[in-house]
Amino acid sequence: MDIRDKIKEKLGSKITGWHEHSSRRVYLNVSRQDIFGVAEFLFKQAALRFSTASATQIPSGFEIVYHFSHDASGTMYSVRVLLEGAEPPAVDSITPVCSAAEWIEREMWEMMGVNFKNHPNLKRLLLAEDWPDGNYPLRKKED
Amino acid sequence: MSHKVIIPIGPYHPLQEEPEFFQLYVEGEKVVDIDIIIGYNHRGIEKLSESKHFDQVAFLVERICGICSSSHPYAYVLAVEDILGGEAAVVPERAVYIRTVVDELQRIHSHLLWLGLAGHFIGYNTVWMWAWKYREPVLDLFEMVTGNRNNYAMLKVGGVRRDIKDEDIPVIKKTLDELVPAVKMFEGAVIDDPVIRARLEGVGILTREQAIDYSVVGPTARASGLDMDVRRDDPYGAYSRLDWNIIVEKTGDIFAKTVIRIREMQESIRIIRQCLDKLPPGAIDADVKDIPPGEGIGRVEAPRGECFHYIKSDGTNRPVRHKIRAPSYMNVASNKVAVIGGTISDATITLAAVDPCYCCTERVAVMRRDTGAKVMNGWDLIKLSQEKTARLKEEVNNGRIDRG
Numbered sequence: 073m074d075i076r077d078k079i080k081e082k083l084g085s086k087i088t089g090w091h092e093h094s095s096r097r098v099y100l101n102v103s104r105q106d107i108f109g110v111a112e113f114l115f116k117q118a119a120l121r122f123s124t125a126s127a128t129q130i131p132s133g134f135e136i137v138y139h140f141s142h143d144a145s146g147t148m149y150s151v152r153v154l155l156e157g158a159e160p161p162a163v164d165s166i167t168p169v170c171s172a173a174e175w176i177e178r179e180m181w182e183m184m185g186v187n188f189k190n191h192p193n194l195k196r197l198l199l200a201e202d203w204p205d206g207n208y209p210l211r212k213k214e215d
Numbered sequence: 216m217s218h219k220v221i222i223p224i225g226p227y228h229p230l231q232e233e234p235e236f237f238q239l240y241v242e243g244e245k246v247v248d249i250d251i252i253i254g255y256n257h258r259g260i261e262k263l264s265e266s267k268h269f270d271q272v273a274f275l276v277e278r279i280c281g282i283c284s285s286s287h288p289y290a291y292v293l294a295v296e297d298i299l300g301g302e303a304a305v306v307p308e309r310a311v312y313i314r315t316v317v318d319e320l321q322r323i324h325s326h327l328l329w330l331g332l333a334g335h336f337i338g339y340n341t342v343w344m345w346a347w348k349y350r351e352p353v354l355d356l357f358e359m360v361t362g363n364r365n366n367y368a369m370l371k372v373g374g375v376r377r378d379i380k381d382e383d384i385p386v387i388k389k390t391l392d393e394l395v396p397a398v399k400m401f402e403g404a405v406i407d408d409p410v411i412r413a414r415l416e417g418v419g420i421l422t423r424e425q426a427i428d429y430s431v432v433g434p435t436a437r438a439s440g441l442d443m444d445v446r447r448d449d450p451y452g453a454y455s456r457l458d459w460n461i462i463v464e465k466t467g468d469i470f471a472k473t474v475i476r477i478r479e480m481q482e483s484i485r486i487i488r489q490c491l492d493k494l495p496p497g498a499i500d501a502d503v504k505d506i507p508p509g510e511g512i513g514r515v516e517a518p519r520g521e522c523f524h525y526i527k528s529d530g531t532n533r534p535v536r537h538k539i540r541a542p543s544y545m546n547v548a549s550n551k552v553a554v555i556g557g558t559i560s561d562a563t564i565t566l567a568a569v570d571p572c573y574c575c576t577e578r579v580a581v582m583r584r585d586t587g588a589k590v591m592n593g594w595d596l597i598k599l600s601q602e603k604t605a606r607l608k609e610e611v612n613n614g615r616i617d618r619g
Contacts, residue, residue: 096449122430126525126538146449148512172430175548198254
């Protein structure tokens, strides 16, 4: 079965949005409580490579996009999770599924202030030790 | 762990890419744990990018790395062009070929740089001198083609900024012709040398499973048997129209990584020759006016592996979000598993095998597990590594090791 159909079938109702920007760029939305299971399926069963993740501040909160690469077809599957509502933003860590996510989750935590639950080693990666707590440099400053 | 940690104040060269600090915990000769600390040179480029307009960002990201300084702008313009419909739809043919030439020249000079440093780390200073000697003409080509030896300023959204002149093409070809025997010599010198084999085979192994778990990229992944290369998998530039090979090895050790980089230089020479022969006439850039709202992903196969850029646009002339992930970000993290279990004398070359940078190794500290006392610094470790090679050389000469 084609990898695209396999992902659609296995993840089924967990996919709340599916957008094919081009033949090799696919964006899918999942809800925050499903990301661990989705990452586990994409990384372990579907054998996609974890490329990286990007956190962005949006008007309603934050979005995290996890970029998984299917190298055999050269396709990026970018999984979007919206973290809206009450501060502080938090989501399950996917590091227990793939070690490759350890650094980028630490980076999103310190830069954007997103908390990753059950992360095995959630400490600073890039910021200096004396950087003030609660100051997240990649957040947009309010005018 | 309750180690008493002493951090040596190192020479933190801000000029080098990726200053990193490795703290090794050892029991006797054996490395039992490692802390990897990065961020010394974090410059906030993602944040800075949000304050530049789309044309300026290419120059900004070129300065992320002085070695693969066309990979970052290339991945960035691909990300912007992804929003516009893709490189093939936006960029004129001639520019696509010129981009490919620059991308491959860069791979040659980067791999030669690494080969020299690897030689130095294991005590082969002749390899160091020779590799850098042959790197020099490649930098001269960059100066001729782009006007700069580093930070080429060739890439722009919609094309390239400088054309390759007709009279330059024979000069490039001649330099490549002269490089072929040099690369052959390096291949022979490494593969046929019993001491180098004894020194690098079975050392610093990253297994296929570990490579997958850490999602490593580039030569580091290909040395562990993962057949992946962005140039073929998610083609950009002119790669899908050219005849070239991806080099994959299975053993995951440093020897495999070395062989891959040397053979990749031969492929790069093949690629550039074909590009120059096929270089189509025409414009070198397209007139790109506005970047519409949307998001785009660009990735290129940098000398160290997949370089990833993500751009989010809201329709203004600046990106609202620009995520950059360099290949070493994935590869360096895998040192956590590659170094543990090896000896201290193998640590420098193992840490260097993913091709981070020189200054990284200079700030390695070794802690004895029982007391936590610092017992060695980076230079001691390089010396230790070179001494091991000398020891092996003697054993090979005395016929105690029969290799190659």
